[in-house]
Amino acid sequence: MNDGDGKVSEHKNKGLVTALEMGPIVLFFVAYLLLRDRVFVIGGTEYSGFILITAGFIPVLALSMLAIWRITGTLSRMQVATLVLVVVFGGLTVWFNDERFFKMKPTLIYLLFGGILLVGLLRGQSYLRMVMGELIPLDQAGWMILTRRFCAFFFGLALLNEVVWRTMSTDAWVNFKTFGLTAAIFVFFIAQGKLFREHGNEKE
Structure with a gap:
């Protein structure tokens, strides 16, 4: 070939x-x-x-x-963690016939991802680079900045999901989960354009 x-x-x-x-x-x-x-x-x-x-x-x-x-x-690791949480909380939703378990799942996913990144930051490391290093060419300083932003972003999404499912209808939550979260991630990446330009490492 x-x-x-x-x-x-x-x-x-x-x-x-x-x-x-x-x-x-x-x-x-x-x-x-x-x-x-x-x-x-x-x-x-x-x-x-x-x-x-x-x-x-x-x-x-x-x-x-x-x-x-x-x-x-x-x-x-993110795909595996997501699958495990879907199986656990989806299973609890069906077992107890209670949709609240499934609605809490995104909160726990984002808390887990944010927490993992926070642990890495406290150790002076970018765990995000281990996952996305081949996709985004950044220097070390850029990775640390992006990791801090992703960490805050994940915690923000966790809080937002809690607010939506606890205060709005199921219809609103499904629309939020399907479109709102996708749009938020898209906007987040677009907002990192300056970071990518200033810390891009084309050699990598």
């Missing part, structure tokens, strides 16, 4: 991985729109559409992560 074919294949793989990462979220949102007002009786117990969608989301995400692992040969 020549270099051109290799680049095309790599590009296709990246596109497929992105689709696999976003697919479960999109399916969750579409299923919620279709089933949010329905109630299902299973084994004499009533379950809302949200609970059943959560039950289906767990295996869909697990299969997505399995496919990513088969394609890339690895999973990031």
Whole structure:
């Protein structure tokens, strides 16, 4: 295979991985729109559409992560942590028939990521660089700045998720989780443009 074919294949793989990462979220949102007002009786117990969608989301995400692992040969620590928390809190949601467990999941994910980055910062290290070092070429000072910003960003998202799910409707929370969080991450990266220009290390 020549270099051109290799680049095309790599590009296709990246596109497929992105689709696999976003697919479960999109399916969750579409299923919620279709089933949010329905109630299902299973084994004499009533379950809302949200609970059943959560039950289906767990295996869909697990299969997505399995496919990513088969394609890339690895999973990031963030992907593994996310999968574990989805299984645990999604399972609790279904077991106790209580949607609050699943709504708390993003809070715990962001607290976990923010906490890990904070531990690294206290040790004078950028754990973010270990995860994203191949994607973003920055010098050491740039990585430390970006890590501090990501740490604050994750804690901010955790607080925001708590406010949304505790004070707003389930519809509002699903829209926030599907679109609000994605938009927040996009805006956050756009806002780092000056940092990337000032601390970019093209040699890396």
